[in-house]
Amino acid sequence: MENNGSCKNCRKNTLVPDDVTGNLVCTSCDVVQDFDNFQAHIGGVTGAAGTYVRVGTVGAGGTLNYKENKVFESQRLIMDITFKLGISGSKTNEIKVLAEKITEGEYGRGRWFTVFVGACAYVVMRKDGKMLPIVEVADVVDCDVYELGRMIGRVVGFVDLKLPEFDIVNCFERSIRSCPSFDRVSADTIGRMMQQGVFLVQCLIKWFITTGRRPIPVVAAVLVFVGELNEVPVNIDDVANELHVVVGTCKKRYKELLERLVEVARVLPWGKDVTVKNILRNAPFVIQYMEMKSNMICNGKRKSFEHVQSDIEGLLVDCLGKEIGYGICNTSSKDGNLDYFEVSHSSNLSQGSPDRFQISPECLSIIYSRFLDEVSFAKVSAERGMENRRKPQRSYDLQVCTDWWEGKSELSKKLVLMQIFDKDVGLDATPPSFVKGSLAKQRRQEKIINAKGRIHRIMNPYMSDSGNSKALCASEPEKTARKRKKIQMDIDWEDLIIETLLLHNVEDDEIVNGHYNVLLALHVFDNGIARLSSRNCNDDIM
Structure with a gap:
């Protein structure tokens, strides 16, 4: 055993070098001696290697x-x-x-x-x-x-x-099952809401509400509407957050749905009184009318009248014989004053061809006016005769929604696109983008006419029409005094662009389309560059 000094712990001369690290270790007490393995590096990079450097020990198997x-x-x-x-x-x-x-x-x-x-x-x-x-x-x-x-x-x-393609009907069915807002709704109500929602979604497809739009806000709007129609407490903000869509977009689609239903309700006798605020009260009658229209016409051929006779009679009885349309609680039907609203099943309406069933809007309006008069008279009589009775309040019970809906229309089931457009639901609407584009073109056409008038008055100030108070004129010469009358300018950036394009001889048909950047690049900036380049060429030639 090599004598390498005594151990710092037990003071014995039993120190031996370790084979791996080279440190001195005491064989008696197994204590490693510190700072006893220093080796000087002599000779630069070619000298002896350090004790702790070993090839292959760092990063072995890392990749x-x-x-x-x-x-x-x-x-x-x-x-x-x-x-x-x-x-x-x-x-x-x-x-x-x-x-x-x-x-x-x-x-x-x-x-x-x-x-x-x-x-x-x-x-x-x-x-x-x-x-x-x-x-x-x-x-x-x-x-x-x-x-x-x-x-x-x-x-x-x-x-x-x-x-x-994206299936919005399937998305609606998935959403109504997965939304937490409808977790506590019974299975029967969910089934009825699903049929009503599929019907309305496919009507919105026919009315081009989903064309070029994100489909999920449309689904959220229909979910909220059918929820309110079936007395399910639902909030559009909660539904929008559950479907991860913007609340503002959902509210716009909800408003568009109500506006379309109001347009459909115009054909009813009381259609002029239906607005966006009270469409929910009239929605059962409007949707029932739409359902009947979709059943009566199929592939361009009218069905037999016997298939829809009971639905038409029920609609007339519900719309004209009940008081739920405008939320009047009291009724006078027990006195027999409204017997003419009842449609007899043995009437001659069910005989003959369907073309014999003709009820003009004027006739329905007269019937509805008589109905309003009798209800008003009955209400006044009830208030005078029963003083101790509580005054009836105007209310609306949505519980009747469970009675009118039967889901017999084919639109309550998933249809292909061509089948949806073949159905008649009482309204043929144009795409909102087309309507918006038409209004924008009309507005640009008016701006073009006004811009031409302003250019003409500026170029011919003495021939300008002084009777137009809205016309733009930088100054008006007076005969008696050399004073200029200032007129408020009522123009915007679009008017200035249109004037610039007209001064560069751009056609009206091109300006109406509204592609101002392209027209400015083609007729204004490029012409200026072309004239500048041609002038430089002429100077070089000279």
Whole structure:
């Protein structure tokens, strides 16, 4: 044994060097001696190596461990996202296979991979016909809808896949089952609301409300409306938050739905009194009328009158014989004053061809006027004769909604697009974008006429029409004094652009379309550059 000094702990001369580290270790007490293995580095970089430097000890197996850890974390992220989206079973495996195929088995880490997994989930569900709104996926992966849409486009382009069209009816059925606002609603009410909602959604498709719009706000608007129609306490703000859409957009679609129903109600005898504020009271009659219209006409041929005879009689009795239309509680039908509202089943209306069933709007208006007079008279009599009785209040009981709805229309079931447009629901509306574009063109046409008038008056000040108080004139010469009368200018930036285009000889048909940037680039700025370049060329020639 080599004598290397005494141990600092037991003071014995039993120190030996360790084979791995080179430190001195006492064989008696197994204490490692500190700072006894110093070796001086002499000779620069070619000198002796340090004690703790060993080749291959740092990072051994690091690449393999990183890849395995990355794959494990990626698969766990896929499982977490699919669980939050309510996807399980074989669909989760399809998402894993799709992610592995696109990344070639490398997967990934970071925020982009989270968005990528959400895009794969959306593509797999959409390809299989399962409804998964993109806004819900964007909320789960915590990204913007546009960012997720770009990733979906890249995934679809990589696998060369054509996704089917978005099914708004399927989305409505899924939403009414998954929204927490309808958790406490009974199964019968949910079934009735689903039929009514599918009917209204397909009517909105026919009225072009869904054309070029995001479908989820339309679904939210219909959910709120059918909820109110069936006395389900629901708030549009809560439904919008549950469907991950903007509340303001949902309110706009809800207002458009009410406006379309008001337009349909114009054909009823009391249609002029129906507004957006009271359409909910008249909605049972309006929807019943729409349902009957869709049943009477099918593929351009009128059905037999026997199929809709009972529905028409029931509509006349409900609309003219009951007091629920305007919320009057008291009634005088017991006195037999309103017997003429009852439709006899043995009437001649059921005989002969359907063309013999003719009830003019004037006739219905007269009947409804008589109905209002008798109800008013009965109400005054009741107030005078029963002083101790509580005064009746104007109220509306939506419980009758469970009586009028039967769901016999084919629009209560899912139809293809052409079948929806073949149905008649009492209103043929134009797309809102077309109406907005037509109004914008009309407004631009008026601006063009006014701009031409201003240009003419400025170029010919003595021939201007002084009777037009709204005309723009920078100054008006006076005969008696050299004073200029200032007139308030009522023009905006669009008027100035139109004047500039007219001065550059742009046609009216081109200005009406409203593509101002293109027209300015073609006729104003390019002409100036062309004139400047031609002038420079002439100077060079000179």
